[in-house]
Amino acid sequence: ILNVEQSPQSLHVQEGDSTNFTCSFPSSNFYALHWYRWETAKSPEALFVMTLNGDEKKKGRISATLNTKEGYSYLYIKGSQPEDSATYLCAFLYGGSQGNLIFGKGTKLSVKP
Amino acid sequence: NAGVTQTPKFRVLKTGQSMTLLCAQDMNHEYMYWYRQDPGMGLRLIHYSVGEGTTAKGEVPDGYNVSRLKKQNFLLGLESAAPSQTSVYFCASSSLAGEGNEQFFGPGTRLTVL
Numbered sequence: 001i002l003n004v005e006q007s008p009q010s011l012h013v014q015e016g017d018s019t020n021f022t023c024s025f026p027s028s029n030f031y032a033l034h035w036y037r038w039e040t041a042k043s044p045e046a047l048f049v050m051t052l053n054g055d056e057k058k059k060g061r062i063s064a065t066l067n068t069k070e071g072y073s074y075l076y077i078k079g080s081q082p083e084d085s086a087t088y089l090c091a092f093l094y095g096g097s098q099g100n101l102i103f104g105k106g107t108k109l110s111v112k113p
Numbered sequence: 114n115a116g117v118t119q120t121p122k123f124r125v126l127k128t129g130q131s132m133t134l135l136c137a138q139d140m141n142h143e144y145m146y147w148y149r150q151d152p153g154m155g156l157r158l159i160h161y162s163v164g165e166g167t168t169a170k171g172e173v174p175d176g177y178n179v180s181r182l183k184k185q186n187f188l189l190g191l192e193s194a195a196p197s198q199t200s201v202y203f204c205a206s207s208s209l210a211g212e213g214n215e216q217f218f219g220p221g222t223r224l225t226v227l
Contacts, residue, residue: 032214034213043220043221044203046217049214049215051213099146099214101158101216
């Protein structure tokens with residue numbers, strides 16, 4: 001059974017703090033690793049899709065790294081703002097999966113002003 | 114472009130009733146998916162389709178049926194609703210050509226089965 005683990009489950013930070021989350025996934029048969037941002041009462045939106053070992057991607061204050069050999073990815077948020085409050089999902093795509101993503105349960109971030 | 118749309122947004126059913134949820138996408142995507150989201154469980158795949166006329170089971174298919182008669186539409190049916198099917202249902206689509214198969218999600222349908 002393929003499993004994607006995210007930690008921590010939830011995180012409370014103050015505005016201006018920097019933070020990071022972890023996603024662990026199977027290191028074999030890797031095809032891609034996705035990060036999605038999911039605000040309350042909305043639908044998930046893709047932040048990053050990463051396919052190569054050593055990939056680093058950045059979007060504003062948010063960045064992500066990927067290590068496919070050891071099966072982990074980090075998401076970093078620099079200088080958190082209240083509008084960053086959301087659940088951050090990672091999802092693993094393996095070769096031959098016909099596009100099916102295996103989702104982690106997410107890290108819920110709350111940023112206090 | 115509307116992206117991915119879902120109908121209805123909310124629905125309350127009684128046990129044993131049937132209903133169909135409609136997902137439509139205007140991005141010409143080949144792949145479409147139905148997920149359910151329950152507290153503490155994350156997103157779980159119910160059924161998916163890799164093209165018009167094809168469907169396949171996901172992680173939690175029992176109690177649901179699907180059809181993909183047109184490329185842009187993916188229907189999820191509940192033949193005899195049960196309280197365990199109370200959930201928020203999300204549809205998503207993705208392109209065969211997209212890098213790493215990024216999925217685009219609809220706004221969700223909140224279903225309550227009494």
